[in-house]
Amino acid sequence: MEVKNLKKYFNVGKKQLKAVDNVSFEIYEGETLGLVGESGCGKSTIGRTILNLYQATSGEVNYKGKNLQEKLSKKEKKFYQEEIQMIFQDPYSSLDPRMTVLEIIAEGIKIHQSNMIGKERLERVYELLELVGLDRKHAKRYPHEFSGGQRQRIGIARSLAVNPNLIIADEPIAALDVSIQAQIVNLLKELQKERGLTYLFIAHDLSMVKYISDRVGVMYLGSMVELASSEELYNNPLHPYTKALMSAVPIPDPDIEEKREQIILQGDMPSPLNPPSGCRFITRCPAAMDMCAKLSPEWTEVEKDHFVACHLF
Amino acid sequence: MGETILSVDNLDVSFQTNSGLIKAVRGVSFDLKKGETLAIVGESGSGKSVTAKSIMQLLPKQSTRIDSGSIVYGGNDLLEYGNKEIEKIRGKEIAMVFQDPMTSLNPTMKIGKQVMEGLIKHNNIRKKEAKKRSIELLTEVGIPYAEERMNSFPHEFSGGMRQRVVIAMALACDPKVLIADEPTTALDVTIQAQILNLMKELQKKTGTSILIITHDLGVVVNMAQRIAVMYAGEIVETGTLREIFYKPKHPYTWGLLQSMPKMHQDQSVPLIPIAGSPPDVSLMHDGCPFAARCPYVMKVCHNHKPDQTQISVTHAAACWLEDDWAPEIKQPEKIGGVSNS
Numbered sequence: 091m092e093v094k095n096l097k098k099y100f101n102v103g104k105k106q107l108k109a110v111d112n113v114s115f116e117i118y119e120g121e122t123l124g125l126v127g128e129s130g131c132g133k134s135t136i137g138r139t140i141l142n143l144y145q146a147t148s149g150e151v152n153y154k155g156k157n158l159q160e161k162l163s164k165k166e167k168k169f170y171q172e173e174i175q176m177i178f179q180d181p182y183s184s185l186d187p188r189m190t191v192l193e194i195i196a197e198g199i200k201i202h203q204s205n206m207i208g209k210e211r212l213e214r215v216y217e218l219l220e221l222v223g224l225d226r227k228h229a230k231r232y233p234h235e236f237s238g239g240q241r242q243r244i245g246i247a248r249s250l251a252v253n254p255n256l257i258i259a260d261e262p263i264a265a266l267d268v269s270i271q272a273q274i275v276n277l278l279k280e281l282q283k284e285r286g287l288t289y290l291f292i293a294h295d296l297s298m299v300k301y302i303s304d305r306v307g308v309m310y311l312g313s314m315v316e317l318a319s320s321e322e323l324y325n326n327p328l329h330p331y332t333k334a335l336m337s338a339v340p341i342p343d344p345d346i347e348e349k350r351e352q353i354i355l356q357g358d359m360p361s362p363l364n365p366p367s368g369c370r371f372i373t374r375c376p377a378a379m380d381m382c383a384k385l386s387p388e389w390t391e392v393e394k395d396h397f398v399a400c401h402l403f
Numbered sequence: 404m405g406e407t408i409l410s411v412d413n414l415d416v417s418f419q420t421n422s423g424l425i426k427a428v429r430g431v432s433f434d435l436k437k438g439e440t441l442a443i444v445g446e447s448g449s450g451k452s453v454t455a456k457s458i459m460q461l462l463p464k465q466s467t468r469i470d471s472g473s474i475v476y477g478g479n480d481l482l483e484y485g486n487k488e489i490e491k492i493r494g495k496e497i498a499m500v501f502q503d504p505m506t507s508l509n510p511t512m513k514i515g516k517q518v519m520e521g522l523i524k525h526n527n528i529r530k531k532e533a534k535k536r537s538i539e540l541l542t543e544v545g546i547p548y549a550e551e552r553m554n555s556f557p558h559e560f561s562g563g564m565r566q567r568v569v570i571a572m573a574l575a576c577d578p579k580v581l582i583a584d585e586p587t588t589a590l591d592v593t594i595q596a597q598i599l600n601l602m603k604e605l606q607k608k609t610g611t612s613i614l615i616i617t618h619d620l621g622v623v624v625n626m627a628q629r630i631a632v633m634y635a636g637e638i639v640e641t642g643t644l645r646e647i648f649y650k651p652k653h654p655y656t657w658g659l660l661q662s663m664p665k666m667h668q669d670q671s672v673p674l675i676p677i678a679g680s681p682p683d684v685s686l687m688h689d690g691c692p693f694a695a696r697c698p699y700v701m702k703v704c705h706n707h708k709p710d711q712t713q714i715s716v717t718h719a720a721a722c723w724l725e726d727d728w729a730p731e732i733k734q735p736e737k738i739g740g741v742s743n744s
């Protein structure tokens with residue numbers, strides 16, 4: 091998938107809210123691309139625009155040679171809806187409480203593989219349940235009878251029902267306990283290995299993102315500020331925001347935490363309704379220069395496969 | 404060891420609900436020392452908030468039953484206090500900060516007025532002085548243009564700023580104890596860093612004791628000197644920061660520490676989760692609360708509750724493995740700290 095100059099503006103009253111402003115990146119087949127950044131920086135909006143839940147203001151989302159933002163035929167639409175699936179943050183609200191697990195998972199199969207019926211469909215549901223580590227006897231139960239981690243498994247089974255290729259996981263573990271997060275992350279990794287899935291993994295937790303992602307993109311106030319392999323990004327962060335973000339995370343190891351040097355950012359992220367001109371990060375950047383207020387920095391490949399948008403580079 | 408300021412002893416709290424009795428907190432004991440930060444960690448539903456709220460009598464009177472225990476502060480048992488008496492302590496001597504700052508803020512009242520109210524109520528000072536002090540407090544917690552922002556409403560502030568205001572209100576009366584229940588869970592990491600540093604700075608200045616409740620082990624290490632690990636309503640292990648992270652004794656603590664990715668964790672090595680899911684506290688039995696998920700479970704664990712075994716002066720764990728007759732087991736190798744991958 092190639093996302094090119096993607097913009098998504100919302101009209102809020104008379105103003106324009108630039109939720110995603112000119113973002114470009116690629117997702118390679120079979121990889122996990124992590125997307126991190128503070129609340130409101132536009133991560134979910136990117137995911138939703140890729141899924142065509144939002145119409146982009148401008149820009150392209152190219153997938154298998156087709157720009158999904160253009161008008162698609164019904165058949166094409168259906169194809170892409172199957173190919174690209176989403177897993178949501180909240181395993182509580184994303185499952186219909188009145189449907190059994192069987193109905194929830196079978197729904198996708200019904201729409202997308204209408205030739206699969208009766209016993210065959212049931213078998214497929216069982217197979218999916220077992221794939222995500224649940225039991226076939228769970229099929230008759232309702233979502234409220236499950237724990238958070240189990241519900242997230244149901245959500246994953248539902249998205250796998252149509253044999254997708256790309257999965258957009260929007261904070262899939264944020265609502266879960268640490269011990270359960272590890273279960274879900276292991277499951278996602280196993281599924282990826284078995285089925286060659288590609289993930290766009292949106293998250294807050296930097297250590298989990300590092301562990302699961304091949305490459306990581308960092309967003310700030312609607313823009314992507316840095317993108318590199320996860321090793322490179324964590325060992326050699328370049329953008330002042332990435333540096334601050336990484337240094338802000340307390341480390342659950344007393345000896346290391348004692349030595350951690352923090353870059354404390356002043357203030358909050360500005361309102362996206364009223365972003366500063368020039369570089370978006372200027373109001374909080376410890377390294378800001380005169381030109382940062384005037385020019386918005388270009389998206390540059392400073393080292394091979396390491397992109398950054400900052401006037402320092 | 405310092406002087407104890409707050410002592411919770413053998414606390415049992417249950418709730419009467421439509422689906423039966425929920426024994427949310429069972430036999431919880433801990434001491435909070437003067438000037439220290441004690442962290443209570445544990446998974447969702449383990450009883451952390453219920454413990455904290457029972458200290459301040461903030462649980463719904465209708466359905467809550469305090470079955471036994473005492474919470475001693477200043478020589479008196481807070482559980483025996485009536486409304487009026489606890490009101491005097493609440494906010495003045497013991498202050499609370501919650502995860503959602505809006506629990507403590509009135510959405511229809513200007514920020515300034517809210518901060519002033521607490522000051523006037525507890526300190527018996529005049530409006531003019533309260534206003535001056537409020538501006539100072541808001542400045543101290545890092546609200547820019549505090550004088551002007553006194554006239555703002557909570558919705559005009561970001562989440563981080565609201566939490567600062569709540570902290571300013573909590574500190575208005577120089578409390579002896581600050582109970583912070585997931586104070587940064589709803590905030591972004593860069594804002595979390597600001598708030599944690601703020602709390603530590605203020606503690607340095609005032610010597611306040613902090614009881615911080617969190618499920619984030621990073622936050623624990625950043626803030627606390629001692630840790631109490633809770634599981635399904637019980638404290639299963641207590642120790643200093645280093646004892647818990649480098650010499651943990653309880654299998655639940657092992658599981659908790661192991662399920663985090665290590666700093667240089669090889670991406671091809673799977674994480675080690677705790678199997679199963681947290682128990683339903685309405686169905687708790689007599690044995691060890693962790694028995695159903697414990698990889699080392701023995702027969703005795705199912706039917707008999709393990710006592711706390713003292714491992715050092717500061718370290719105790721409630722697990723049958725610490726008992727003399729228990730078989731030697733091989734502890735998992737990769738526990739403790741994120742660095743040893």
Ligand SMILES: Nc1ncnc2c1ncn2[C@@H]1O[C@H](COP(=O)(O)OP(=O)(O)OP(=O)(O)O)[C@@H](O)[C@H]1O
Pocket residue numbers: 100101102107108109127128129130131132133134135136362
């Ligand atoms: N449907 C909408 N209408 C108007 N504004 C929106 C809409 N959806 C999102 N926004 C705004 O766009 C910006 C980006 O939101 P988005 O949900 O993409 O952020 P995010 O990075 O996913 O944040 P979080 O980490 O909190 O989930 C925010 O300022 C948000 O308020």
Ligand SMILES: Nc1ncnc2c1ncn2[C@@H]1O[C@H](COP(=O)(O)OP(=O)(O)OP(=O)(O)O)[C@@H](O)[C@H]1O
Pocket residue numbers: 418419420425427445446447448449450451452453454463466618684
């Ligand atoms: N007012 C109430 N009525 C009935 N049950 C309650 C009430 N408050 C809490 N509980 C139950 O008590 C148990 C402990 O809840 P508590 O809020 O203390 O958990 P916690 O450790 O703070 O979890 P979290 O990390 O999710 O905040 C839970 O099973 C919860 O459902």
Ligand code: SF4
Pocket residue numbers: 653654655691692693694695697698699700701704709721722723724
């Ligand atoms: S008492 Fe038994 S079940 Fe409980 S933690 Fe120890 S070994 Fe495991």
Ligand SMILES: [Mg+2]
Pocket residue numbers: 133134135260
């Ligand atoms: Mg989002």
Ligand SMILES: [Mg+2]
Pocket residue numbers: 451452453584
């Ligand atoms: Mg709680």
